[in-house]
Amino acid sequence: MKCLLCQQPLQPKISFKNLIRLDSKQETLCQDCFKTFNQITAPYCPTCYKIDQADSCLDCQLWERQHLPVHHFSLYSYNDAMKHYFKTYKFTGDYLLRGIFAEEIRTALKPYEKEYQLIPVPISSQTFNTRGFNQVTGLLDAAGLAYSDLLRKEHTEKQSHKNRQQRLQGAQVFHVNEKSDLKQRVLIVDDIYTTGATIQTIKQLVLAKGAKEVISFSLAR
Ligand SMILES: [Zn+2]
Numbered sequence: 001m002k003c004l005l006c007q008q009p010l011q012p013k014i015s016f017k018n019l020i021r022l023d024s025k026q027e028t029l030c031q032d033c034f035k036t037f038n039q040i041t042a043p044y045c046p047t048c049y050k051i052d053q054a055d056s057c058l059d060c061q062l063w064e065r066q067h068l069p070v071h072h073f074s075l076y077s078y079n080d081a082m083k084h085y086f087k088t089y090k091f092t093g094d095y096l097l098r099g100i101f102a103e104e105i106r107t108a109l110k111p112y113e114k115e116y117q118l119i120p121v122p123i124s125s126q127t128f129n130t131r132g133f134n135q136v137t138g139l140l141d142a143a144g145l146a147y148s149d150l151l152r153k154e155h156t157e158k159q160s161h162k163n164r165q166q167r168l169q170g171a172q173v174f175h176v177n178e179k180s181d182l183k184q185r186v187l188i189v190d191d192i193y194t195t196g197a198t199i200q201t202i203k204q205l206v207l208a209k210g211a212k213e214v215i216s217f218s219l220a221r
């Protein structure tokens, strides 16, 4: 086995846990790569998990002012290692990389699975045709979580080529698929949370369609 990110050979670890758990997950990442990711720890923004914020961050304050409160949680900061990970996963299409954070995502979202309907942020059909997979459902599949893939995204210009202002203004158009069984409590799942604009757009959509409580999660913030 080689590390999925840097290709260095993985040292198989024989631990008691691995010996008694036959279903134990194969290691996919070397310790050197693993250490480069920054798990979010306090202090962070209480409503969106942006790190190094003792109080509500500027993004959340902006949403609050528009009477659009934020209720988001996240696992890792969007540092260089995370940027590199998503670049490799999304843009070079290395689908195996969906599983690197499977256990962490499962641990974070499993408690919500019963009470909340997990809804992944969709990609447009054009992006799907280029990439071959939705990176968010990839993460959820790897984590073994049940979700409802009931949103559709209209094709617009590539988000990553826009600056912050353009992203905030640029209308991302989503739809709820007809005949979808939308539940009262919804947990929107995304890969990266930047300004919160995507989540807010979807949140307003599902609230208008009858959801009563909407919270959100992303692997990176
Ligand atoms: Zn590595």
Ligand SMILES: [Zn+2]
Pocket (backbone or CB within 6 Å): 045, 046, 047, 048, 049, 050, 056, 057, 058, 059, 060, 061, 070
């Ligand atoms: Zn915040």
